[in-house]
Amino acid sequence: MKILFGISDTQECYNAIKFAIKLAHSLKEVRFTLLHVSMEVFIYSESGMMDYGQTEALEEEKAKALLKQFEEAFKKENIECESVLKSGDLIDVVLDMAKDYDLLLIGASESNLLYRLFISHQNSLVEQSSIPVVIAK
Template identity: 50%
Template sequence: MADETQKSAIKILFGVSDTDECRKAIPTIIKLFAKRNETELTLLHVKAETIVLAESGIVDYTSLEHIQEMESNEILQEFTEVFSKEGLICKKILKNGNPIDVVLEIANQYDLLVIGASESSMLRRIFNSHQNSFINSSPIPVLVAK
């Protein structure tokens, strides 16, 4: 029989992108979770769906999607390597679609959502940000790291 005092792993979902805001969240995650054996960190990168208008001419959709897929995998690999050096083993998920919709679709499978803090420029404040959408709509707690 398993020891009842044993803690279950905290499951963290970290939405990653090729932004400074996301990279600035790395030290916070390491500081809070790297020394804990019961942490399961999942890196999620959502790539936008490829939309090409008919007026744009002849386009090789396969090549365009292949390039996006390679870039997305490079982003996931970059974050994985940084966390691995600190002893955090990561699962990686790559999905297509709207980042807010995709994150919220799978958030219930996790205990905590971590996102990088959005820049506080005036335009972002006026037009809202992904950050506010995640915070307002998330079914789980959200850690905004900066």
């Protein structure tokens, strides 16, 4: 089974690792792809003196460190995985990649009910995905 695990730097996503590991141990053959989608960096500065390239590089470093952290958790449990870092619209990128997988795993939305109802990407992924979606708490 090929599982696409959309990761972010949220507590809910860290909690979802536990579920992913249990799931992996319950399946005979499983391969995870850890996907982090960085939003494109837009800088609005009053002084106009910010270095776009430096800001983008810093965001990329953070994203790579996050992927490495998740990857190490899987490797510690002898679970095969690969990491993918993409940038762009989260929904578009995830749905495009999901076409090649059997299951999409995401962490539960991190905020209050109002946020989950009106802003969360989670709802869009569930509604638009062509494959089953598991939302781990």
